[in-house]
Amino acid sequence: MKLAPIRGYYPRGGGQVIVHVNPLERGKCLKAVQMLSRGPILRVWGTAFVAGALPIKLAHVMAGRAREVIHRKLHGAGTSIGLDVSALKEPPGKAVATGSGINLFAETGEKCLLGANAVGSPKITPENVAEKAATDLIDHIDRGTCVDTHAQDQTVVLMALASGTSKILSGDLTLHTRSAIYITELLTKVKFKEYDGILECTGIGHASKA
Incomplete structure (x- = not known):
């Protein structure tokens, strides 16, 4: 049976992740790293997604709100960066049950990646879901870490x-x-x-x- 990546949602679960690993050659070791300078934020991107019975409109609402929060914080501070948060409706067969969420990432000049996410819930508005992820990402950026x-x-x-x-x-x-x-x-x-x-x-x- 050939596996395919499938997104699972609480409480049903059932998601599948395919991982490709390139092992070290025999006798080789991992090399130590020095990550002491993050560099400037170059771009922020991400995806707001819905699956199952939820309409794509909710993903657009989340994506729009995330862009607003991030733009206000970063561009308001005089920072000019690339910003791209898209909306996605998972196709049938690519997700188990109904669910939603948003993933956000920031890339720095020293090739560091920072990330944040939030999962949708019937008790939380899509705007609040997006705000949580965007605020978490901004908090990571403000920490100045790698x-x-x-x-x-x-x-x-x-x-x-x-x-x-x-x-x-x-x-x-x-x-x-x-x-x-x-x-x-x-x-x-x-x-x-x-x-x-x-x-x-x-x-x-x-x-x-x-």
Whole structure:
């Protein structure tokens, strides 16, 4: 059976994600990274989407409201960036049940990506859904970090396995990140340092055996 990407919605679920992975060559290690400067915001883009019984009009409302909030904040501060938030109606067979949401991203001059999202609900207006995602993205931008709070904890294991010392401008650590550090230090015996918003770790240089 050939799998295809399908979006699932709470509470039914049933979504499918297809992941393509390029493993390291045998004996190779992940390289340490230095991410200490984010650079200016170059562009913001995203997609507001609906599926099932919901009309495309709701996606257009979310996209429009997100553009308004982001434009007011970034362009109002004298910043000129590309801004493109589109609306999408998931075709039949590409989503399970009925649902909606919005994904937003910001790209920086140093090729950092920041993201935010929000999921629709019958109890929340599409305008408020879009405002939440847009406000979260602006908060990530205002933090001045190289990763957003959602990606922050995902860097921990990679830093621990890499060869060399990694430093990432991460900002205040989330509880998820602190939990990931605690478990990773137990398993690998590495030590993480946190200072001036920077997360640092000298990895174990784990080599691929595949």
